[in-house]
Amino acid sequence: MLNHIEAVWRRLKGFLLPxxxxxxxxxxxxxxxxxxxxxxxxxx
Incomplete structure (x- = not known):
């Protein structure tokens, strides 16, 4: 089970930041x- 911040970082690194x-x-x-x-x- 992931912490909320881990889900945010995954989205940032994977999709939003080139x-x-x-x-x-x-x-x-x-x-x-x-x-x-x-x-x-x-x-x-």
């Missing part, structure tokens, strides 16, 4: 924010 190398932490953070927003997260 498999690529990011040139900076800022680019990775931006991609992660877009993906989390697509899941319905409210970011502060």
């Amino acid at each position: 498999r690529r190398c990011y040139d900076s932490v800022a680019q990775l953070r931006d991609a992660l924010c877009v993906a989390l927003t697509a899941l319905g997260a409210r970011l502060i």
